[in-house]
Amino acid sequence: MMGGAMNEDARIARWVKAWPPGPAVLCGPGDDCALVAPPPRGAVGVLKTDAVLEGVHFTRRDPPRWVGRKALARAVSDFAAMGAVPSCALVACLLPGDAASGRWMDAAMRGMAAAGRRWGIGLAGGETTRGPRIGLTVMLHGWVERGRALRRGGARAGDVLMVTGRLGGSIRGRHLRFEPRLAEGRWLGGQRGVRAMMDLSDGLGRDLPRLAAASGLSFHLDPARLPRDAGCTVEQAVNDGEDYELLIAAAPSAAEALRAAWPFRTRLTGIGRLLPPSARAETGGVTLVGYDHFS
Amino acid sequence: MMGGAMNEDARIARWVKAWPPGPAVLCGPGDDCALVAPPPRGAVGVLKTDAVLEGVHFTRRDPPRWVGRKALARAVSDFAAMGAVPSCALVACLLPGDAASGRWMDAAMRGMAAAGRRWGIGLAGGETTRGPRIGLTVMLHGWVERGRALRRGGARAGDVLMVTGRLGGSIRGRHLRFEPRLAEGRWLGGQRGVRAMMDLSDGLGRDLPRLAAASGLSFHLDPARLPRDAGCTVEQAVNDGEDYELLIAAAPSAAEALRAAWPFRTRLTGIGRLLPPSARAETGGVTLVGYDHFS
Numbered sequence: 118m119m120g121g122a123m124n125e126d127a128r129i130a131r132w133v134k135a136w137p138p139g140p141a142v143l144c145g146p147g148d149d150c151a152l153v154a155p156p157p158r159g160a161v162g163v164l165k166t167d168a169v170l171e172g173v174h175f176t177r178r179d180p181p182r183w184v185g186r187k188a189l190a191r192a193v194s195d196f197a198a199m200g201a202v203p204s205c206a207l208v209a210c211l212l213p214g215d216a217a218s219g220r221w222m223d224a225a226m227r228g229m230a231a232a233g234r235r236w237g238i239g240l241a242g243g244e245t246t247r248g249p250r251i252g253l254t255v256m257l258h259g260w261v262e263r264g265r266a267l268r269r270g271g272a273r274a275g276d277v278l279m280v281t282g283r284l285g286g287s288i289r290g291r292h293l294r295f296e297p298r299l300a301e302g303r304w305l306g307g308q309r310g311v312r313a314m315m316d317l318s319d320g321l322g323r324d325l326p327r328l329a330a331a332s333g334l335s336f337h338l339d340p341a342r343l344p345r346d347a348g349c350t351v352e353q354a355v356n357d358g359e360d361y362e363l364l365i366a367a368a369p370s371a372a373e374a375l376r377a378a379w380p381f382r383t384r385l386t387g388i389g390r391l392l393p394p395s396a397r398a399e400t401g402g403v404t405l406v407g408y409d410h411f412s
Numbered sequence: 413m414m415g416g417a418m419n420e421d422a423r424i425a426r427w428v429k430a431w432p433p434g435p436a437v438l439c440g441p442g443d444d445c446a447l448v449a450p451p452p453r454g455a456v457g458v459l460k461t462d463a464v465l466e467g468v469h470f471t472r473r474d475p476p477r478w479v480g481r482k483a484l485a486r487a488v489s490d491f492a493a494m495g496a497v498p499s500c501a502l503v504a505c506l507l508p509g510d511a512a513s514g515r516w517m518d519a520a521m522r523g524m525a526a527a528g529r530r531w532g533i534g535l536a537g538g539e540t541t542r543g544p545r546i547g548l549t550v551m552l553h554g555w556v557e558r559g560r561a562l563r564r565g566g567a568r569a570g571d572v573l574m575v576t577g578r579l580g581g582s583i584r585g586r587h588l589r590f591e592p593r594l595a596e597g598r599w600l601g602g603q604r605g606v607r608a609m610m611d612l613s614d615g616l617g618r619d620l621p622r623l624a625a626a627s628g629l630s631f632h633l634d635p636a637r638l639p640r641d642a643g644c645t646v647e648q649a650v651n652d653g654e655d656y657e658l659l660i661a662a663a664p665s666a667a668e669a670l671r672a673a674w675p676f677r678t679r680l681t682g683i684g685r686l687l688p689p690s691a692r693a694e695t696g697g698v699t700l701v702g703y704d705h706f707s
Contacts, residue, residue, distance in 0.1 A: 143456055144561070144563060147564075147626070148494070148563050148564055148565075148610075148626075149460070149490040149491075149493040149494050149564070149609075149610055149611060150458045150459060150460040150490050150491060150493075150494050150496060151458070151459045151460065152456050152457070152458060152494075152556070152561055153456060153457040153458070153459055154456060154457070155450050155451045155455065155456055155457055155555075156450045160450065161438055161447050161448065161449060161450055162447070162448040162449070162450055162457065162553070163445045163446070163447060163448070164445060164446045164448055164500075164502055164536055164537065164551070164553055165444070165445040165446065165502075165537070166502040166503075166504045166537065166538060166539060166549070166551050167504075167539060168504045168506070168539065168541045168549070169541075170506070170541050170542075170543055172544075173541060173542055173543065174541075195444040195445050196444075196445060198444040198445075199443070199444050199445050199447075201445060205459075207459055207460075207461040207551065208461075209461045209462075209463045209504075209549050211463070211465070211547070241459055242459065242460070242461065243461060244461060244462060244463065246463045246464075246465050246468060246469075247465075247468055248465055248468065248545075248547075249467075249544055249545065250543075250544065252506070252543075254461070254463070254504050254549045256459070256461050256502065256551040258457070258459055258553070260450075261447070266439070266447055268439060268443050269442075269443055269444070270443075314444075315443075315444055316444060331442070331443075
């Protein structure tokens with residue numbers, strides 16, 4: 118019907134068909150806005166936006182289905198880090214006009230749709246813009262019970278620091294194929310004594326100082342206890358980044374009970390403690406790239 | 413503190429300072445996700461994403477404050493078209509690394525922040541990505557009473573078509589400086605007999621067939637009645653696009669009462685009618701660019 122936009126309309130129709138809106142979406146793609154179910158009684162809304170761009174976060178040589186999955190998984194990992202439940206997504210696509218780009222994006226959207234269906238996330242809407250490179254911006258919407266959200270700033274001096282999984286070496290493939298710790302984050306949000314949480318996207322060396330700073334604290338990191346991926350040095354585990362594991366601060370009195378009750382196959386490892394703000398950060402001699410002790 | 417990201421952190425801190433989160437944002441920029449107040453009792457959530465990209469939607473010669481305002485106003489216009497209330501925004505920025513781009517984006521964010529404050533929209537979060545051109549993707553969140561949202565597909569044969577404002581010639585400046593019809597759309601959503609609505613972003617010639625198709629109908633357009641901007645031909649009023657006015661379908665029995673009760677200075681003009689699906693679309697000889705009668 119829209120002559121010039123025929124291919125684009127047909128493309129969007131394929132994406133919409135592959136990714137159903139799900140129960141949280143009351144009015145999905147095709148209208149001026151999306152209408153979505155309000156959070157359950159007693160819960161608040163959760164929003165996150167995240168973008169991946171060709172040449173910055175991926176290249177055309179990366180498998181498009183995994184790149185599409187990753188574009189969604191990054192935002193899902195942020196939901197996991199707050200103990201929140203994602204329910205629907207909007208996707209803004211940047212797309213060069215050539216046929217090869219279109220096929221690449223079709224495959225990326227198939228990968229994103231498959232991951233969305235698996236994680237209980239429906240497609241609420243989106244839009245496409247002609248651009249010089251392929252880009253995918255995801256907006257994720259969901260909910261968390263009021264008072265259950267785990268923020269970065271809730272830790273106290275003496276809290277035990279823990280991480281899920283193993284760190285380092287994600288460039289060998291895990292940066293594309295990682296599993297967001299959605300179930301683990303949701304469980305942690307419901308436990309007593311868990312005070313702060315964030316996901317490790319830029320590496321422990323950058324993200325641990327952020328959690329400590331948000332809580333107004335310093336920290337002690339024990340490099341010998343770091344759960345490293347096979348073949349990784351301590352420096353790689355700290356500084357490689359793109360782990361998408363959870364960093365947790367728990368009350369000392371709760372840490373042992375948490376480990377005992379932990380119902381997942383994912384590892385949960387104590388790696389250090391939070392210190393009073395006046396204490397100098399201790400890293401056991403490991404350099405945290407990008408972190409300046411003196412500023 | 414984060415050496416390499418110092419300039420970027422300082423830049424984001426300036427943006428956040430210029431645009432307060434407002435009452436709808438419970439946890440704003442700086443954590444893994446934003447936490448937002450749920451819709452009022454009886455309302456549902458509303459979401460929209462929209463992107464503007466350098467070289468496609470604007471150039472560096474356009475005043476950055478107005479480009480920033482427009483990036484937000486386009487999504488606000490979609491909220492207006494559903495009779496919805498926007499409450500907060502997330503902004504994903506694509507930003508080349510040079511200083512001139514940074515200054516340009518600072519000004520664009522000041523323009524967006526000023527418009528957001530005026531329209532009751534707080535900043536909930538966002539992110540920046542290095543990219544080859546400047547881009548701004550806005551994600552807007554808000555609410556509308558359940559059952560009050562005006563969709564495109566609600567019109568019936570015989571309904572009267574109306575538009576707000578004047579059409580055509582937006583390239584002379586209105587495409588940047590337009591006023592989203594937020595109050596008008598909100599009012600229309602509360603009136604009896606208003607059955608369908610959308611905003612005119614691609615021009616009446618493309619958007620009217622979309623509203624008719626969403627409602628499963630054909631249409632009659634009376635070109636002589638079109639409210640044209642000064643100096644515009646009928647063809648320009650129909651095909652220029654970027655009007656960001658509202659297109660409304662109202663029950664014939666309600667149209668006169670609507671016009672009588674209309675409380676705004678903005679024009680409200682009858683421009684045609686919706687016809688049964690079997691009827692051939694009538695445009696009084698005007699060509700609707702991009703619309704093919706025979707498909």
